[in-house]
Amino acid sequence: MTGKEGASDIPVGELTPLEAASELQALAKEIARHDKAYYQKDAPLISDAEYDALRRRNDAIEAAFPNLVRKDSPSHRLGAAPATGFAKVTHARPMLSLNNAFADDEVVEFVARVRRFLGLAEDQAVALVCEPKIDGLSISLRYERGKFVLGATRGDGTSGEDVTANLKTLNDIPETLKRAPKVLEVRGEVYMTRKDFAALNRSQQAAGEKVFANPRNAAAGSLRQKNPLVTATRPLRFFAYAWGEISEPVADTQWRFLERLRHWGFLTNPLGKLFERVEDCLAAYRDLEARRAKLDYDIDGMVYKVNRLDWQRRLGQVSRAPRWAIAHKFAAEKAMTRLAAIELQVGRTGTLTPVAHLEPVTVGGVVVSRATLHNEDYVVEKDIRVGDTVVVQRAGDVIPQVLEVVKKKRPKGAAPFRFPKTCPCPLKTRVVRKEGEAATRCTGELACPYQQVERLFHFASRDAFDIEGLGEANIQLFFDNSLIKQPADIFKLKTKPQEVTKVVAEWHRLQSAARQAAKGRSETAGAKRKKGEEYKSVGNLFAAIDDRRRIPLNRFIYALGIRQVGEATARLLARVYGTLDAWQGAMKAAAKERAKYPDATRPNEVGEAYAELCNVESIGMSMADDICRFFSESHNIKVIRALEAELTVEGFAAPVSSSAVAGKTVVFTGALEQMTREEAKAMAERLGAKVSGSVSKKTDLVVAGPGAGSKLKDAEKHGVRVIDEAGWLALVGGR
Numbered sequence: 001m002t003g004k005e006g007a008s009d010i011p012v013g014e015l016t017p018l019e020a021a022s023e024l025q026a027l028a029k030e031i032a033r034h035d036k037a038y039y040q041k042d043a044p045l046i047s048d049a050e051y052d053a054l055r056r057r058n059d060a061i062e063a064a065f066p067n068l069v070r071k072d073s074p075s076h077r078l079g080a081a082p083a084t085g086f087a088k089v090t091h092a093r094p095m096l097s098l099n100n101a102f103a104d105d106e107v108v109e110f111v112a113r114v115r116r117f118l119g120l121a122e123d124q125a126v127a128l129v130c131e132p133k134i135d136g137l138s139i140s141l142r143y144e145r146g147k148f149v150l151g152a153t154r155g156d157g158t159s160g161e162d163v164t165a166n167l168k169t170l171n172d173i174p175e176t177l178k179r180a181p182k183v184l185e186v187r188g189e190v191y192m193t194r195k196d197f198a199a200l201n202r203s204q205q206a207a208g209e210k211v212f213a214n215p216r217n218a219a220a221g222s223l224r225q226k227n228p229l230v231t232a233t234r235p236l237r238f239f240a241y242a243w244g245e246i247s248e249p250v251a252d253t254q255w256r257f258l259e260r261l262r263h264w265g266f267l268t269n270p271l272g273k274l275f276e277r278v279e280d281c282l283a284a285y286r287d288l289e290a291r292r293a294k295l296d297y298d299i300d301g302m303v304y305k306v307n308r309l310d311w312q313r314r315l316g317q318v319s320r321a322p323r324w325a326i327a328h329k330f331a332a333e334k335a336m337t338r339l340a341a342i343e344l345q346v347g348r349t350g351t352l353t354p355v356a357h358l359e360p361v362t363v364g365g366v367v368v369s370r371a372t373l374h375n376e377d378y379v380v381e382k383d384i385r386v387g388d389t390v391v392v393q394r395a396g397d398v399i400p401q402v403l404e405v406v407k408k409k410r411p412k413g414a415a416p417f418r419f420p421k422t423c424p425c426p427l428k429t430r431v432v433r434k435e436g437e438a439a440t441r442c443t444g445e446l447a448c449p450y451q452q453v454e455r456l457f458h459f460a461s462r463d464a465f466d467i468e469g470l471g472e473a474n475i476q477l478f479f480d481n482s483l484i485k486q487p488a489d490i491f492k493l494k495t496k497p498q499e500v501t502k503v504v505a506e507w508h509r510l511q512s513a514a515r516q517a518a519k520g521r522s523e524t525a526g527a528k529r530k531k532g533e534e535y536k537s538v539g540n541l542f543a544a545i546d547d548r549r550r551i552p553l554n555r556f557i558y559a560l561g562i563r564q565v566g567e568a569t570a571r572l573l574a575r576v577y578g579t580l581d582a583w584q585g586a587m588k589a590a591a592k593e594r595a596k597y598p599d600a601t602r603p604n605e606v607g608e609a610y611a612e613l614c615n616v617e618s619i620g621m622s623m624a625d626d627i628c629r630f631f632s633e634s635h636n637i638k639v640i641r642a643l644e645a646e647l648t649v650e651g652f653a654a655p656v657s658s659s660a661v662a663g664k665t666v667v668f669t670g671a672l673e674q675m676t677r678e679e680a681k682a683m684a685e686r687l688g689a690k691v692s693g694s695v696s697k698k699t700d701l702v703v704a705g706p707g708a709g710s711k712l713k714d715a716e717k718h719g720v721r722v723i724d725e726a727g728w729l730a731l732v733g734g735r
Contacts (some may be wrong), residue, residue, distance in 0.1 A: 020566075356371045668681065
């Protein structure tokens, strides 16, 4: 990992699965930290643009590696858990976030996706409600029989904080509603105008109190005062724009719902518009961006929502965001600075990434001192040289990127940058670049220290062996002291108790000495006091390692770090093959078949074992080839054999489910009349089924519509049950 704040410098398209898995783990941790600072403490550590970049990087990696999506993925949650000090409120309906767009073509594609999902004709209008995206605090207001009874923050999207008493002090929030449904949850944004923010900070400064960083922080901090009387003195405002739980329909479109909100006495944003053409939406976005600085409140983009509510219901949601809405963020800022040096950094599987070291410059409120240069082609194409003045932008990637060189400012004698022929690692192993690939890689593999350590990190990580007490710091420590080089060495540490204890004790002594020296005190007493504790910590580590001498097959497969094999794929392989012996035997057979027919382009042309591997759901020839390459290397086989001598790999037992289609593999073919193919697939996955693109003897069910072709023939060949669309809807109980 070479990037800051949990992200690497490697473009998503060049990440290996091992690199992607590690980065997703780091991003999940980093985003959770920023969510806590933003939602619980009202004290963000980074700018909104930088946070968006973290989220966008995470989403891009997950899109490229869907099998690596983590259970704690930021895409599965919103915000952070409620802070202490307020009662917890569970939302009747989750408060979703929005997916982001950063370019016009992404908005056009959003509308196209809506059309495809709903099966609409190209010329059928998709009306969108366009509203400014307010930079405030999301709030849900619950009314029962027309009376305001509960107000809560968004929190993590599932539960928030009860701030009812504080919200009752806002003039923009009605206490009662006339002719409202029995139950109505109104959602919107609490914010503070720039003028009021400036006045509040002047007042705070005069009183010797804390001043706020921006209007959003001021609004959040004011609303979450423990004493509602303090909130009452703060100039908070509220825009309404959505609903949560509602006992009866009040409108058939988003636009008419906004009209009902105004009828009940809520303020909606006066800049909201309704358009039937995406071109008009984009024109409104550009107009709003031009007027942004003149508004009296902060916005960071525009939100587009499908107007028809029946379409919203059909579109539903994916992960933490609805399919029927998107936030179009404003463009990132740019800055100019000098490139002081170019450094080559080695990734998990040997990828060499050039990184620009810059003279520090502020971009979008963040000080930038490094930027990715992606790969060798990028450096050559842009003709980037040390000493150049470059334009830097923060957009789409956490690590800023160099957009262009200001060649008229190039210093005399600046030489083109050349990629080396050897790796920067101590072994200076040869580097190669395969035809058709952008990445340049070190050939050292497990012999390259950078790769050895990273593979050990992955092996002991949470979703792999999850060895308590064996984090990255300890792995690096033991590796540097030659106590572990390969995964099996971890289980042999117990045979070297004195060496391990000595290394750990020395490390803690040096850490303690450094801390005490900084404080200007002697560390002798502290060192003596901790000596016994080191033996205890080492003993705990040995016990934790012993606890992992029995490991499920899916975790074992994932821990090996095979390219493209993430946690979900490892689980699939374990479920299909059942035991370690069966899996190894099948993979070795597939690898031999592939080695015999390396140029074959169809699985059946290679061999039975290889074809069976390709037919496993979501495993195509690309992933199968990476698995075969792993099993064609003798040193990888030795790694597995060494591990088998140290531990027991348990066979995989599939979970029991009572759902009619849960756990079954379903293939859709032909035309569907009541829904689009994408909608049908989303339904199947929602019900726990696995959707495959091809039919094999492993397929459980084929749903065939008019025009079904070769897949129907394959179903007949393999004796797979075939039903029509009506049969599918009857099987799953309709929509």
